[in-house]
Amino acid sequence: MSPQKMVDIYILGKRYSVPDSLTIMDSMEYAGYKLIRGCGCRSGFCGACATIYRIKGQKELHFHLACQKQVEEGMYITQIPFFPGDKKLYDINKLEPNADSMAQLYPEIYSCIGCNSCTKGCSQDLNVMQYIAYAQRGDLEKCAHESFDCVMCGICASRCPANITHYQVGILARRLTGKYIAAETEYLIDRVIEIGDGKHDHSLEELMGKTLSQLQELYNSRDIEK
Amino acid sequence: MYTAEMRELIKKVESTRPQRIGVNFERMTPAEKEDVLRENHPDYKKENFRVLRVGKNKGQKVPLELANLIEANSRINNTQIDLSKINYDVDVLVIGGGGAGTSAALEAHNKGAKVLIATKLRFGDANTMMAEGGIQAADKPNDSPAQHYIDVMGGGHYTNIPELVNALVKDAPGVIKWLNDLGVMFDKEKDGTMITTHGGGTSRKRMHAAADYTGAEIMRVLRDEALNRGIEVIEFSPAIELLMDNEGKASGAILLNLETGEYVIVRAKTVIISTGGAGRLHYQGFPTSNHYGATADGIILGYRAGAELAFADTIQYHPTGVAYPSQIFGALVTEKVRSMGATPLNIHGEQFVYHLETRDVEASAIIRECLVKNNGIETPTGVKAVWLDTPLIDILHGEGTLEKRVPAMFRMYLKFGIDMRKEPILVYPTLHYQNGGLLIDENGQTKIKNLYVAGEASGGVHGRNRLMGNSLLDILVFGRRAGLHAGEESKSIDVKDLNIKHVSDYNKELLENGVVTERVSPMLLPHYTHGR
Numbered sequence: 131m132s133p134q135k136m137v138d139i140y141i142l143g144k145r146y147s148v149p150d151s152l153t154i155m156d157s158m159e160y161a162g163y164k165l166i167r168g169c170g171c172r173s174g175f176c177g178a179c180a181t182i183y184r185i186k187g188q189k190e191l192h193f194h195l196a197c198q199k200q201v202e203e204g205m206y207i208t209q210i211p212f213f214p215g216d217k218k219l220y221d222i223n224k225l226e227p228n229a230d231s232m233a234q235l236y237p238e239i240y241s242c243i244g245c246n247s248c249t250k251g252c253s254q255d256l257n258v259m260q261y262i263a264y265a266q267r268g269d270l271e272k273c274a275h276e277s278f279d280c281v282m283c284g285i286c287a288s289r290c291p292a293n294i295t296h297y298q299v300g301i302l303a304r305r306l307t308g309k310y311i312a313a314e315t316e317y318l319i320d321r322v323i324e325i326g327d328g329k330h331d332h333s334l335e336e337l338m339g340k341t342l343s344q345l346q347e348l349y350n351s352r353d354i355e356k
Numbered sequence: 357m358y359t360a361e362m363r364e365l366i367k368k369v370e371s372t373r374p375q376r377i378g379v380n381f382e383r384m385t386p387a388e389k390e391d392v393l394r395e396n397h398p399d400y401k402k403e404n405f406r407v408l409r410v411g412k413n414k415g416q417k418v419p420l421e422l423a424n425l426i427e428a429n430s431r432i433n434n435t436q437i438d439l440s441k442i443n444y445d446v447d448v449l450v451i452g453g454g455g456a457g458t459s460a461a462l463e464a465h466n467k468g469a470k471v472l473i474a475t476k477l478r479f480g481d482a483n484t485m486m487a488e489g490g491i492q493a494a495d496k497p498n499d500s501p502a503q504h505y506i507d508v509m510g511g512g513h514y515t516n517i518p519e520l521v522n523a524l525v526k527d528a529p530g531v532i533k534w535l536n537d538l539g540v541m542f543d544k545e546k547d548g549t550m551i552t553t554h555g556g557g558t559s560r561k562r563m564h565a566a567a568d569y570t571g572a573e574i575m576r577v578l579r580d581e582a583l584n585r586g587i588e589v590i591e592f593s594p595a596i597e598l599l600m601d602n603e604g605k606a607s608g609a610i611l612l613n614l615e616t617g618e619y620v621i622v623r624a625k626t627v628i629i630s631t632g633g634a635g636r637l638h639y640q641g642f643p644t645s646n647h648y649g650a651t652a653d654g655i656i657l658g659y660r661a662g663a664e665l666a667f668a669d670t671i672q673y674h675p676t677g678v679a680y681p682s683q684i685f686g687a688l689v690t691e692k693v694r695s696m697g698a699t700p701l702n703i704h705g706e707q708f709v710y711h712l713e714t715r716d717v718e719a720s721a722i723i724r725e726c727l728v729k730n731n732g733i734e735t736p737t738g739v740k741a742v743w744l745d746t747p748l749i750d751i752l753h754g755e756g757t758l759e760k761r762v763p764a765m766f767r768m769y770l771k772f773g774i775d776m777r778k779e780p781i782l783v784y785p786t787l788h789y790q791n792g793g794l795l796i797d798e799n800g801q802t803k804i805k806n807l808y809v810a811g812e813a814s815g816g817v818h819g820r821n822r823l824m825g826n827s828l829l830d831i832l833v834f835g836r837r838a839g840l841h842a843g844e845e846s847k848s849i850d851v852k853d854l855n856i857k858h859v860s861d862y863n864k865e866l867l868e869n870g871v872v873t874e875r876v877s878p879m880l881l882p883h884y885t886h887g888r
């Protein structure tokens with residue numbers, strides 16, 4: 131293996147020399163941190179490791195998940211392990227899938243000034259301002275799909291001058307879409323009723339009584355859907 | 357970004373691709389499966405297991421790293437803790453805030469119980485969040501719970517506990533409907549038909565998904581619902597020991613506030629352990645697809661309190677972990693990538709195994725190709741790997757399919773300079789799942805009164821190998837069952853004085869069996885230095 135190339139990074143303003151092959155998260159551990167906050171699935175799904183950095187000598191801020199971004203020379207790094215965004219409480223069974231529900235729970239979406247800071251900050255490269263626009267006009271299904279890959283890391287809300295908690299708007303739109311807007315699955319409802327009526331009990335009891343060789347025979351000769 | 361050598365090798369993959377399209381590689385016979393497992397599966401490497409010297413499973417083998425934690429000292433040895441100062445007094449204590457714990461909490465709450473969720477990291481930080489491919493349920497007209505049952509038993513080599521499999525497959529359609537009604541956005545056609553695929557070892561296309569964010573979508577909805585219901589959650593406070601009453605029944609837990617170092621005493625009428633898996637123990641040096649917090653804590657607590665382990669010596673290595681680039685080494689490449697037609701290939705661009713064998717068989721075949729047949733591709737991490745021919749997905753299903761159906765995978769690779777629509781990816785098995793755990797019955801009960809286990813911390817339902825899509829199912833089926841039962845039972849339980857006599861008894865047993873050690877458990881968090 132070729133020798134490690136080292137880069138200087140600044141964690142909370144303090145300089146550390148770390149191998150350039152590491153992610154931001156790994157580099158913090160290399161530097162000696164034992165992470166409690168700001169570390170979760172380490173695979174880009176949980177949003178625990180929202181991170182802001184700036185490269186020394188430059189002005190621009192960058193936003194990433196620490197587990198999904200490789201270190202670079204001169205990174206000034208801080209994490210946002212928690213953001214006090216506002217989540218409204220509601221009973222999903224009593225809401226209607228329309229603009230009114232959205233407006234009642236999250237009226238601040240109408241204060242959006244169109245600065246697009248949310249989109250620029252998104253660690254998943256989602257078009258956040260666009261999904262807020264969909265929410266404003268009550269197009270919940272489009273809001274749901276546009277926000278679907280959100281990991282709720284909180285960077286968008288931290289950047290918003292209108293105090294919008296975008297990721298909470300997104301999940302409300304998605305739950306309303308999943309529950310009310312997407313078409314019902316008729317055969318699923320039927321199957322649940324069948325099972326409730328005990329119609330599958332007999333076939334399962336029979337299988338539970340099978341010997342090893344009988345089960346092997348059934349398994350090895352089962353037909354497999356193409 | 358691939359190295360020049362890798363790009364050269366990709367040309368071989370591209371050159372064999374036209375001949376491979378539309379040709380189905382033959383599945384292994386039962387005898388061939390047996391052979392490849394015995395020769396290559398890590399579960400068969402005897403030197404990596406040790407026989408336990410204490411507890412209910414004394415005399416049985418478990419992975420070395422787990423044995424070290426089981427045969428270790430309590431974190432509260434030599435510590436004075438006043439158990440009369442109760443910080444939380446609840447009906448149901450749920451330890452672990454992942455999918456199993458949250459579904460248990462919701463159902464116990466439905467029963468009118470006062471519920472507390474204690475979790476080591478944030479609420480929702482769990483392997484559930486990282487489950488990508490899907491969730492099985494026999495709901496379609498050409499399928500049945502009985503068909504699902506046969507697949508589960510065959511996949512588990514017929515070792516699964518029949519009553520648990522019965523519960524799993526029978527509750528499955530109800531779980532999908534429950535999630536749908538909570539607002540989980542499953543992939544559906546316009547008419548409501550669920551878009552389903554195969555998983556390794558399934559005989560029907562019953563894998564329901566929400567792109568490749570299936571677990572994340574389920575977890576964020578369950579979490580949102582628990583918050584809406586006002587269920588109390590204490591974050592960054594793992595349980596470090598269970599509490600018992602004078603009759604030896606589970607009656608709460610001691611939590612450790614990771615940020616202040618303070619102990620928190622919770623008294624509860626029933627306790628549900630839903631702490632998940634053990635990937636961060638890195639058995640046999642494998643990388644893992646698991647969450648940072650997957651350190652087997654619940655197993656340690658339950659075992660110390662006298663609960664029994666089942667199938668604790670069987671571990672699932674997911675066939676396709678990331679082998680390159682090093683920044684995401686060990687991360688999961690969802691099985692859905694193979695469900696949609698991507699096939700594993702060796703250095704010569706040849707397929708060497710059917711792409712949807714059960715996980716244990718598929719992983720063993722990949723290990724054999726790399727280590728025995730020496731047909732792997734060298735990577736800078738030192739690990740040999742095989743190709744997964746992902747460009748096949750768009751070729752088979754049309755341009756844009758990959759990005760639409762596995763957006764998380766696509767994004768992850770793109771962040772590190774690889775476009776998996778156009779280039780194959782390098783994979784090698786990664787430590788993914790503990791097939792076994794604390795033994796439960798159909799209601800999630802252990803043999804310790806008032807102690808329940810749900811999800812990956814439990815054992816029995818999957819036998820010696822779990823099928824794709826049966827873990828998201830398992831956590832919800834048994835999470836709900838445990839929550840319902842514990843919530844109901846809690847109504848007639850009157851908790852008496854709390855004690856931790858089981859800890860001193862366990863210490864005594866360690867000494868009597870010659871275990872003298874400085875080790876302390878549960879582990880709580882792994883320690884990484886990345887070569888420093």
